[in-house]
Amino acid sequence: MRLDLPKIYPITDTxxxxxxHAEQVARLIEGGASLIQLRDKISSPREFYRQAAAAxxxxxxxxxxxxxxxxxxxxxxxxxxxxHLGQTDVPLEPARHxxxxxxxxxxxxxxxxxxxxxxxxxxxxxxxxxxxxxxxKDNPDPITGLTALEEAVTxxxxxxxxxxxxxxxxNVLEVLKAGADAVAVISELFVDPTKIAExxxxxxxxxxxxxxxxxxx
Ligand code: TZP
Ligand code: MG
Numbered sequence: 586m587r588l589d590l591p592k593i594y595p596i597t598d599t600x601x602x603x604x605x606h607a608e609q610v611a612r613l614i615e616g617g618a619s620l621i622q623l624r625d626k627i628s629s630p631r632e633f634y635r636q637a638a639a640a641x642x643x644x645x646x647x648x649x650x651x652x653x654x655x656x657x658x659x660x661x662x663x664x665x666x667x668x669h670l671g672q673t674d675v676p677l678e679p680a681r682h683x684x685x686x687x688x689x690x691x692x693x694x695x696x697x698x699x700x701x702x703x704x705x706x707x708x709x710x711x712x713x714x715x716x717x718x719x720x721x722k723d724n725p726d727p728i729t730g731l732t733a734l735e736e737a738v739t740x741x742x743x744x745x746x747x748x749x750x751x752x753x754x755x756n757v758l759e760v761l762k763a764g765a766d767a768v769a770v771i772s773e774l775f776v777d778p779t780k781i782a783e784x785x786x787x788x789x790x791x792x793x794x795x796x797x798x799x800x801x802x
Contacts, residue, residue, distance in 0.1 A: 588689060588709040590745045590767040592792035595785060596622040596654070597640075598721060601775040607639040609781065613774070614647045616785025622669055622691075622769070624654035626723070634659050641665055652691060657683055667691065669712070672699065681707040691747070695726035697733065700740045708744065712769060713737045715750020716760060721771040725750065731763045738764030754788055761795040768792065 595618050597609045604612075606623050613621055623640055625633045637653060641663055644651045650666035653659050657680045660668040667689030670680060680690060692708040694700045695715075703711050715725050716734055729737075734748055748765035753773040760768050774784045 587743060588745055590710060590747060591619045591789075592761070592767050592795075593618065593785070593789045594620055594622065594747050594767050594769040595774055596624045596769055596771045598771050598775050599625060599636075600627065601721070601772060602778045602781065604778055604781075605639070606636040607643050609775075610640045610643045610649070610651070612781035613785050614644065614649050616782035617789045618649060618785055620650045620652065620666075622652040622654055624669075624771075630656065630659070634662065637665065638663055650689070652689060660684060660688070667709070669693070677706040677708055693749075694737070695729065697736050697740060700737045704740065704742060704744055710745040710747055710766075711737070711741055712747045712749050713765075714748055714769075716748050717751025717756065719750040719772070722750075731759060734760070734763045734765060754791060757788060757792055758795050761792060761797045764797075 595613045597606050602609055610621055623637050637659055641651050652667045652669050653665045654669045655674055657668050657675050661683055669691040671693040689709045691710045691712055692703050693712045694703050700711060713734060715728055718728055719725055738746060745766040747767045747769050748760045749769040752760055752768045752770050757768055774781055
């Protein structure tokens, strides 16, 4: 079944926010998030597992879903809602085999060719970007801009597409106008850790005001 993505898909960042994953998840949910990705490029697998377990309790208590970045093993062990994989992570077929057909599996793509290949894989949504410059990822792929996003939108067919990279209040509407089904956001939410719920709610309300919005919150 087609995944109905919320318009705003927040991704945690413990370095930027200075908060645990569970604390970030609680604040994001307070601001209206219903699907959240836990991303941690720094903690040991054991520490990430421990924090993800706590975050999952918070999310499920509030009826929100959690996707684990990179770590199929952690997603599987915790019965998280899914996993987000990149071009050099575990391939999609074995990930799907391990997690089963109910799991949400997202896949990062950075150009039209990768998007074309991705639609044949067992994925539930594509991420595409970085659309704009970003400081939240080490060694990011080249910036795609909105024109490449528009091309990816024509390629993805019925698969939901999440745009990512440098998306903020000031450009979220043009990204949705270019045809993205949703946008993933990091820094715009966490620059001021005291305002996570407020910033989440602001960008969500703006995204939902987009004439391109037909889906759920
Ligand atoms: N993948 C492509 S860009 C990016 C990731 C994980 C980081 C997006 O973060 P920000 O702060 O919203 O630009
Ligand atoms: Mg990855």
